Amino acid sequence: MPPASDVLLSVRGLRIAFDGVEAVRGLSFDVRPREVLALVGESGAGKSLTARALLGMLPEGATSSGTVRLRGDADLAAQRGRRIALVPQDALSALSPVHPVGDQLAAAVRSVARVSRKEARARAVAALDRVGIPDAVRRARAYPHEYSGGMRQRAVIAMATINEPDVVVADEPTTALDAELQEQVLRVLAAQREAVGAALVLVTHDLGVVREHADRVLVMYAGRQVEQGPAAAVWGRPRAPYTAGLLASLPPDDGDLDGHGDSDSDSPRLAGRRRRRLPSIPGSPPAPDALPPGCAFAPRCPLVEDRCRHEEPRPSTAGDGHEVSCHRWDEVPHPATELFLEPA
Numbered sequence: 001m002p003p004a005s006d007v008l009l010s011v012r013g014l015r016i017a018f019d020g021v022e023a024v025r026g027l028s029f030d031v032r033p034r035e036v037l038a039l040v041g042e043s044g045a046g047k048s049l050t051a052r053a054l055l056g057m058l059p060e061g062a063t064s065s066g067t068v069r070l071r072g073d074a075d076l077a078a079q080r081g082r083r084i085a086l087v088p089q090d091a092l093s094a095l096s097p098v099h100p101v102g103d104q105l106a107a108a109v110r111s112v113a114r115v116s117r118k119e120a121r122a123r124a125v126a127a128l129d130r131v132g133i134p135d136a137v138r139r140a141r142a143y144p145h146e147y148s149g150g151m152r153q154r155a156v157i158a159m160a161t162i163n164e165p166d167v168v169v170a171d172e173p174t175t176a177l178d179a180e181l182q183e184q185v186l187r188v189l190a191a192q193r194e195a196v197g198a199a200l201v202l203v204t205h206d207l208g209v210v211r212e213h214a215d216r217v218l219v220m221y222a223g224r225q226v227e228q229g230p231a232a233a234v235w236g237r238p239r240a241p242y243t244a245g246l247l248a249s250l251p252p253d254d255g256d257l258d259g260h261g262d263s264d265s266d267s268p269r270l271a272g273r274r275r276r277r278l279p280s281i282p283g284s285p286p287a288p289d290a291l292p293p294g295c296a297f298a299p300r301c302p303l304v305e306d307r308c309r310h311e312e313p314r315p316s317t318a319g320d321g322h323e324v325s326c327h328r329w330d331e332v333p334h335p336a337t338e339l340f341l342e343p344a
């Protein structure tokens with residue numbers, strides 16, 4: 001673990017349950033100043049719940065235990081919008097339909113700073129301008145429904161960053177947009193984060209996005225950490241079969257992450273790989289109320305052995321800041337994606 005002074009956000013033993021059924025099962029991680037941490041994993045892994053727990057915004061009916069502290073302070077709700085802010089999947093849910101966008105940004109400014117209405121309004125227009133909204137003065141007077149999807153998401157990024165928080169949490173911030181807009185909006189998010197010096201916790205199932213934007217990666221499966229570490233280490237030499245499976249389902253160019261840094265398309269290794277069908281991981285993740293005993297990934301794992309079916313793996317250290325929860329992590333081949341590729 002890093003020295004406490006280097007940690008901005010600290011999560012320890014986080015558990016989240018509905019009606020006694022745990023969807024997040026003991027998660028611990030840190031976020032350091034200015035770093036981008038990606039939470040990845042298939043649908044249902046518990047990524048969104050974890051993201052919401054960081055903001056003290058769990059859904060109704062959820063019970064939680066463990067600790068989440070921002071600069072040592074556990075009162076997350078009091079820090080929301082000020083030191084930690086959310087960019088949600090669906091921009092409409094973050095914006096009120098009955099107020100002009102500029103007014104909403106100005107209200108966000110005035111909720112934390114004692115400034116005049118005029119000054120707050122000027123900051124709102126400047127924030128809209130910074131995220132690339134054309135004719136920001138006029139657009140500030142428009143309502144969310146008068147914005148396109150991409151513009152709304154930019155406005156939400158402006159809203160999340162306007163008070164220069166320490167941490168921005170973005171939960172699949174571009175899934176509602178088409179591919180070209182996704183790229184643009186991610187660039188805006190990255191630039192704004194950089195500009196205000198915030199750390200970013202990015203929930204995504206898009207591993208291409210992770211490669212482009214993340215410093216560290218936390219891979220989740222069935223509410224648990226499978227692997228966590230510097231992005232270059234986790235992608236360059238994944239130690240958990242599940243991480244390898246996620247990487248194996250990327251298109252070949254992206255899939256080269258788990259190789260030897262060789263992007264030469266004439267290399268026999270890549271040429272061979274292109275001839276093979278790119279698989280996804282067979283089967284699907286278990287529901288929280290139907291977890292198998294032992295390692296939750298065991299029923300889908302190509303390296304499964306008897307012990308995996310009855311004993312949950314504990315985290316092991318695979319390198320500097322690189323943790324993996326797998327009984328057989330030191331037997332995972334390199335490149336690990338071979339575990340999931342069909343023979344040529």
Ligand SMILES: Nc1ncnc2c1ncn2[C@@H]1O[C@H](COP(=O)(O)OP(=O)(O)OP(=O)(O)O)[C@@H](O)[C@H]1O
Pocket residue numbers: 018023041042043044045046047048049050059060061205287288
């Ligand atoms: N409001 C809720 N009520 C009951 N169960 C819930 C609720 N929200 C989440 N869950 C349970 O928690 C699990 C994890 O949900 P979560 O939204 O965190 O997954 P995720 O990894 O973000 O997946 P996705 O990529 O589909 O959003 C769900 O599969 C579901 O079983």
